[in-house]
Amino acid sequence: xxxxxxxxxxxxxxxxxxxxxxxxxxxxxxxxxxxxxxxxxxxxxxxxxxxxxxxxxxxxxxxxxxxxxxxxxxxxxxxxxxxxxxxxxxxxxxxxxxxxxxxxxxxxxxxxxxxxxxxxxxxxxxxxxxxxxxxxxxxxxxxxxxxxxxxxxxxxxxxxxxxxxxxxxxxxxxxxxxxxxxxxxxxxxxxxxxxxxxxxxxxxxxxxxxxxxxxxxxxxxxxxxxxxxxxxxxxxxxxxxxxxxxxxxxxxxxxxxxxxxxxxxxxxxxxxxxxxxxxxxxxxxxxxxxxxxxxxxxxxxxxxxxxxxxxxxxxxxxxxxxxxxxxxxxxxxxxxxxxxxxxxxxxxxxxxxxxxxxxxxxxxxxxxxxxxxxxxxxxxxxxxxxxxxxxxxxxxxxxxxxxxxxxxxxxxxxxxxxxxxxxxxxxxxxxxxxxxxxxxxxxxxxxxxxxxxxxxxxxxxxxxxxxxxxxxxxxxxxxxxxxxxxxxxxxxxxxxxxxxxxxxxxxxxxxxxxxxxxxxxxxxxxxxxxxxxxxxxxxxxxxxxxxxxxxxxxxxx
Amino acid sequence: xxxxxxxxxxxxxxxxxxxxxxxxxxxxxxxxxxxxxxxxxxxxxxxxxxxxxxxxxxxxxxxxxxxxxxxxxxxxxxxxxxxxxxxxxxxxxxxxxxxxxxxxxxxxxxxxxxxxxxxxxxxxxxxxxxxxxxx
Numbered sequence: 001x002x003x004x005x006x007x008x009x010x011x012x013x014x015x016x017x018x019x020x021x022x023x024x025x026x027x028x029x030x031x032x033x034x035x036x037x038x039x040x041x042x043x044x045x046x047x048x049x050x051x052x053x054x055x056x057x058x059x060x061x062x063x064x065x066x067x068x069x070x071x072x073x074x075x076x077x078x079x080x081x082x083x084x085x086x087x088x089x090x091x092x093x094x095x096x097x098x099x100x101x102x103x104x105x106x107x108x109x110x111x112x113x114x115x116x117x118x119x120x121x122x123x124x125x126x127x128x129x130x131x132x133x134x135x136x137x138x139x140x141x142x143x144x145x146x147x148x149x150x151x152x153x154x155x156x157x158x159x160x161x162x163x164x165x166x167x168x169x170x171x172x173x174x175x176x177x178x179x180x181x182x183x184x185x186x187x188x189x190x191x192x193x194x195x196x197x198x199x200x201x202x203x204x205x206x207x208x209x210x211x212x213x214x215x216x217x218x219x220x221x222x223x224x225x226x227x228x229x230x231x232x233x234x235x236x237x238x239x240x241x242x243x244x245x246x247x248x249x250x251x252x253x254x255x256x257x258x259x260x261x262x263x264x265x266x267x268x269x270x271x272x273x274x275x276x277x278x279x280x281x282x283x284x285x286x287x288x289x290x291x292x293x294x295x296x297x298x299x300x301x302x303x304x305x306x307x308x309x310x311x312x313x314x315x316x317x318x319x320x321x322x323x324x325x326x327x328x329x330x331x332x333x334x335x336x337x338x339x340x341x342x343x344x345x346x347x348x349x350x351x352x353x354x355x356x357x358x359x360x361x362x363x364x365x366x367x368x369x370x371x372x373x374x375x376x377x378x379x380x381x382x383x384x385x386x387x388x389x390x391x392x393x394x395x396x397x398x399x400x401x402x403x404x405x406x407x408x409x410x411x412x413x414x415x416x417x418x419x420x421x422x423x424x425x426x427x428x429x430x431x432x433x434x435x436x437x438x439x440x441x442x443x444x445x446x447x448x449x450x451x452x453x454x455x456x457x458x459x460x461x462x463x464x465x466x467x468x469x470x471x472x473x474x475x476x477x478x479x480x481x482x483x484x485x486x487x488x489x490x491x492x493x494x495x496x497x498x499x500x501x502x503x504x505x506x507x508x509x510x511x512x513x514x515x516x517x518x519x520x521x522x523x524x525x526x527x528x529x530x531x532x533x534x535x536x537x538x539x540x541x542x543x544x545x546x547x548x549x550x551x552x553x554x555x556x557x
Numbered sequence: 558x559x560x561x562x563x564x565x566x567x568x569x570x571x572x573x574x575x576x577x578x579x580x581x582x583x584x585x586x587x588x589x590x591x592x593x594x595x596x597x598x599x600x601x602x603x604x605x606x607x608x609x610x611x612x613x614x615x616x617x618x619x620x621x622x623x624x625x626x627x628x629x630x631x632x633x634x635x636x637x638x639x640x641x642x643x644x645x646x647x648x649x650x651x652x653x654x655x656x657x658x659x660x661x662x663x664x665x666x667x668x669x670x671x672x673x674x675x676x677x678x679x680x681x682x683x684x685x686x687x688x689x690x691x692x
Contacts, residue, residue: 117573117574117575117625117627118574120574121574121601123574129573129574129603130574131630132573132627132629132630132631133573133574133625133626133627133630136625136626136627137575137625137626201576205576206576206577206578206600206601207574207576245579246578246579247579247583333579336674336675337654337673337674337675338675370654370674371654371656372626372654372656373626446582446586449579449582449583450582450583450586450587453583453587453678456677457677457678457679463675466675467677479656482626552599552600552601553571553578553599553600553601554599555597555598555599555600557582557585557586557589557595557597
C-alpha cells in the first residue's frame with residue numbers, strides 16, 4: 001500500500017482540465033509522445049469538454065439519412081452484411097475462373113478481378129513489353145474470348161463483379177458488357193464495379209497510357225454510359241487505397257480521394273450531365289490500415305464530407321447522390337514478410353475497423369501476400385476472418401456501435417476538417433487535375449512515406465517481427481508459384497484469335513474507334529461493338545496512344 | 558573503410574510494367590541522405606534504357622526494384638545486357654517481393670544482393686559501403 005496521501009475517497013474533479021492537472025499530470029507516461037500511424041498526436045482522454053461533443057442532428061443524423069455519418073443504409077448490417085469480395089486473378093482466364101468458383105463455393109458473395117500488368121498498361125500478351133509479366137500479378141485478358149472464359153459458368157446478372165483496371169478500363173468494360181450481350185443479358189441487369197479511376201493512377205498506382213486530361217475524359221465516358229444504360233453498375237471506384245499504400249496519411253488518403261471524385265463530378269457537369277443523373281453511381285474504395293480508431297473515424301468523416309460537398313457545392317437533390325458507398329481492403333503494405341503468420345492478426349484488426357467504419361464490401365488480405373499471390377489456403381483464412389467478424393463477434397448487431405464515443409466523434413470531426421483544408425488547397429491550385437499535373441499530391445505522399453520509413457528505422461513506429469520481437473530463423477509458409485505456362489498459352493491464343501477474326505469487320509471497327517476518339521465522342525458504345533468484332537486490348541490501347549498521346553513518369557523523388 | 562576518391566554513384570531503376578515505386582523512392586532518398594550520388598530512372602523502364610542510363614551516368618551500381626513478379630526475367634536480362642556492353646563491373650542489387658528460392662537463383666546468376674520488404678534503410682547503406690567501390 002502506498003503511504004502517499006491520496007485525495008479523499010469519492011472526490012471528483014470539477015472539469016477535464018482539473019482532472020488533467022490534479023490526477024494525470026503528476027503520473028508517468030510510458031512514452032514521450034503518443035501518435036497515430038498518420039503522425040497525429042493523440043489526447044490521453046476525450047471528454048465532452050475537449051472535442052467529444054457532437055451535434056446529433058447536423059453532424060450525425062440517423063443511418064440512411066443525411067449526412068450519412070452513421071451509415072448509408074437505414075438497416076446497415078442488420079439488413080444485409082457487407083459483400084465479402086476477395087480480389088483474385090492470376091495466370092490464364094481458365095486458372096482464374098477456377099479460383100472464382102472456389103471462392104463462391106466457400107461462401108464469398110461477390111467477385112473481384114485482378115488483371116495482369118500487360119492488361120493494366122495496355123499491351124497484348126505477345127507484345128515485347130509483356131515478356132515475363134503475362135498472368136503473373138493478375139489474370140491475362142486481352143480479347144472478348146478471354147473474358148468469356150473468365151466468366152464461364154458465372155451469371156453476370158446474379159453475381160456482381162468488381163474489376164480493378166484503370167487506363168484500359170473502357171476496354172475491359174466493353175469486353176464484360178459485350179459478353180453479357182452475347183449471353184442475352186440486358187445491360188440494365190448487369191451489376192458490378194469497375195475501378196476506372198485515373199487520377200489516383202497519376203498520384204499513386206502509376207499505371208497509365210495517356211496524359212491526365214484525356215484519361216479523365218475516358219473515365220467519364222464510362223460514367224456517362226452507365227448513367228444512360230447500366231443503372232446497376234458502378235462506373236468508377238474512386239480509390240484512396242493506392243494513395244495510402246504509396247505512403248500517405250489517413251487524412252491525405254481521404255482528402256485526395258474526395259478531391260479526385262470532385263474532379264470527375266466537375267468533368268461530367270461540364271458535359272452537361274445533371275448531378276443527380278450520375279452521382280448515385282459513384283462509388284469509393286479505401287484502405288483499412290493499422291490504426292484502429294483513426295480508420296473507423298476516416299470512414300465516418302468521409303461519408304459526412306462527401307454528403308456535404310454534394311449537397312452544398314453541387315446542389316444534389318437525391319439522397320443517393322450524397323451517399324459515399326465504399327469498398328475497403330486491409331492494408332497490403334502493413335503485412336510483413338517476417339513471421340508471416342502474424343499477418344492474420346493484423347488483417348483481423350483492420351477488417352474489424354472497416355466493419356465498424358460501415359463499409360459496403362471488404363477484401364481481407366491473405367497472410368502470404370507480401371511473399372507472392374495468395375494460395376487457396378491463405379485466401380480461405382482471410383475469408384474466414386470476415387465470416388468470424390460477421391457471425392461470431394456480435395459487432396453487426398447494432399448500427400454504428402461506436403457513434404457517440406467521445407474519442408471517435410472528435411477524431412471524425414478532426415479528420416473531416418483536416419481533409420477539407422487539403423481540398424481547399426487543391427481547389428486553389430485549380431482542382432485535382434491541375435494539382436496532379438503539378439505533382440502536388442505526389443510530393444505530399446513521397447514525403448509522408450519517407451517520414452514513415454525514418455520512423456520505422458528509428459523504431460518510433462514499431463513493426464512486430466521487423467524492428468521489434470525479431471526471430472532469427474524465418475517462419476516458412478507455402479507460397480503460390482506461377483510458371484511461364486500461362487504466358488506461352490496466352491501468346492499462342494491471341495495469335496490464333498487474330499488469325500481467325502473477320503479482317504474487314506476488324507478494320508472497320510478499328511477505324512470507328514479512332515473516329516470516336518478524334519471526334520471526342522463517348523467511346524464506350526463503339527468499343528462494345530468493336531471488341532465483339534475481335535479488336536484486342538492492345539489494339540485499342542494503341543489507338544489511345546496515337547490519338548491521345550503517351551505519358552511517362554517524371555521520376556520525381 | 559577505404560577512403561573513396563568520389564561518392565559512389567547509384568542508379569535506382571524501375572523496370573517492367575509495375576508501378577510500385579514507394580520502396581524505390583524511399584531507398585533513393587535514404588541513399589542520397591547517406592551521401593551517395595543517386596539517379597532515379599522513374600517507372601516503366603526497359604532494360605535497354607536502364608543499361609544506357611547506367612553507362613551514360615557512369616554509375617558504380619544499379620539497384621533494381623521489382624514488385625511485379627517478373628524478377629526472374631528482368632534481372633537476368635539486365636545482367637546479360639550489361640555483359641554485352643562490357644559493363645559487368647557495375648554491381649547489380651535489387652529490392653522487392655522476391656521469394657527465397659528465387660533469391661538463391663538470382664544470386665547464383667550474378668545479382669549481388671536482394672533486399673526484401675522490412676529492410677532497414679541503413680542496412681542497404683552499409684551493404685553498399687561494404688560491397689561497392691568506385692573505380
